[in-house]
Amino acid sequence: MKFTISRSRFIKTLNDVQRAISNKVTIPILTGLKLELTHNGLTLTGSDADISIEAIIDVNDPDAQLVIAETGNIVLPARFFGEIVKKLPNNLMTIIVEEGFQTTITSGPASFNINGLDANSYPRLPEVNAAQKLTLSADILKQVISQTVIAVSNQESRPILTGVHLKVNDQLLSAVATDSHRLSQRKLTLENTQNLEYDVIIPGKSLTELAKILTEDIEEVDLRITENQVLFTAGTIQFYSRLLEGTYPDTDRLIPTESTTQVEFESNVLLASIERASLLSHASQNNVVRLVFEPADQVATIYSNSPELGNVEEALKFENLSGERLDISFNPDYMKDALRSFGQTNVKVAFTSALRPFTLVPSEDDDNFIQLITPVRTF
């Protein structure tokens, strides 16, 4: 293998592919980056067995200045090779693989000689032979991801809850995540997808990494789903993730349909008040803030305290408070995540009782996005 390429173009794709590469893998060769050079271009592959990313730099890509002298393939130590490439002196670099997988990287006066590995020992990527695909706008997909992954569990005790439950049925997409303390659900109406039906659980970590490679130049993403794999195609990047096996709990029945106390807030104003109160709750063992709503007096107050440090009290700014008096306590960190996921908008909050989950929805378009938080019993 022998080729010359623009370093800046190479680094752009390297940064994407490196998202799949971890030093904490049980298969040693997966700490490596696979390079495969054909007359079509250079393919970079990285994988941690859960996620695999493959990206091609096309021979005709004008930014790449790719000159192919001899095709071939190699696996190089990913982190170390990446550091070298980023520090080379000139923009063009030449990579030559010689006998025994010895690899020379030259750029201007600098010449590195590093030990590579046989690319034939690198695991094959999963085959995703899906007859159909679902095409989504990259912006919408990123939004769906950011709105749901916040509620994914990071506890391995119930692995199924570490994923996002994605359903497509009857031209409707729904994405749900819950860690059993809170839940986030986003719905989306699709077009021209009459035949599509999916019901899968995608690891939250995969979606978080996928969102990072969806840069502004990517407009659309194709999803292809088989029994145990999902393949996202975004521009020249193929992003594979395994699916979680098992049955996701029925979350529809968790979402209350009625409420006894209702109120609206500007999300960022409420967020600032919650952040202040959580200064004290974080210093305390149980990390709880308390809200008291008094519709008769049109007063809403937030409280928190730490036996060691002190306490805080603040009159909240709200709109349209109605219903019954309520005194409720909850983990402020769940509320902070939820409020941030709305962006700067008005949110409607609806409560049933001090011990039942309460919901947050955007004041406008309140059908498609809902966050649910379970309160904490303090008495």
Add this chain to the structure above:
Amino acid sequence: MKFTISRSRFIKTLNDVQRAISNKVTIPILTGLKLELTHNGLTLTGSDADISIEAIIDVNDPDAQLVIAETGNIVLPARFFGEIVKKLPNNLMTIIVEEGFQTTITSGPASFNINGLDANSYPRLPEVNAAQKLTLSADILKQVISQTVIAVSNQESRPILTGVHLKVNDQLLSAVATDSHRLSQRKLTLENTQNLEYDVIIPGKSLTELAKILTEDIEEVDLRITENQVLFTAGTIQFYSRLLEGTYPDTDRLIPTESTTQVEFESNVLLASIERASLLSHASQNNVVRLVFEPADQVATIYSNSPELGNVEEALKFENLSGERLDISFNPDYMKDALRSFGQTNVKVAFTSALRPFTLVPSEDDDNFIQLITPVRTF
């Protein structure tokens, strides 16, 4: 105690004073921030016993909007109080100390109640009764600090080497630091300081913290030195540091006066080559790079290798190479620190032999700043 103040003005001074406050102190009250309100203004004090910082917000400072209702003093948990102040909703905040050191902090609708401590239990700051003072430009002082602290030792086995040796004598200031592997020495000609004579060792950590509070609005710094303390006065800030006890080693005799191989580099060009080579040395156990100078052929080459990963070789860009052939090895991290301390300029490097320390000086003004690095024996 009761007063109202602008939060933004308060935070500016709080950030300075907090540099002295650590949670790793043996005297519990030192995790606190002392506030002292007189009719002249509000004084903030922080200390970790080694460093103490005191800063006054003058009652007439227009940015402070200070309204004094009742003078007094209090000690508040520094980190927690700082977090509260930074998150309050309005720019004005009111602080009231009531019975039992209970302190209320209010701003707009938010009201925090925290437990304070008796300010009379806070240690007294050292008294620095120095008849004379030395005034330095803040920019020059910051430069002297940044050029010398890099060579300070962080090993407590020889505490004296964790300081910078500052001497003033005969209108000449010299600052020297060495960790016994490398040395950095800066000299400075003073004006109108005929009577001043100092010979003290200031902890490197104190100087690093001092440099951080020397923001652009501070033009001059006054130094006052007693037997075991130094007091830096910068604007409204008083910065106290203990001095290190003991005799600093005689460093003058370490600096070679002759050389057998001489060469010049652009500091940032050489730095980039050293950084590349150190990618391999860092992956190796002994962290060494090798330079070979061949004046007869006008060639200079850098090498490094890691038995596991590979090796690197690069032809260096240089000027004015003369003298004898030389093959020398050293720790590239010392070289990186040294080169960065020069900024973007040309440096002259002078070698005596593969086992003797070599020196770096700026190509211009080569009398006042010298870095010395001890090579590593590799054979």
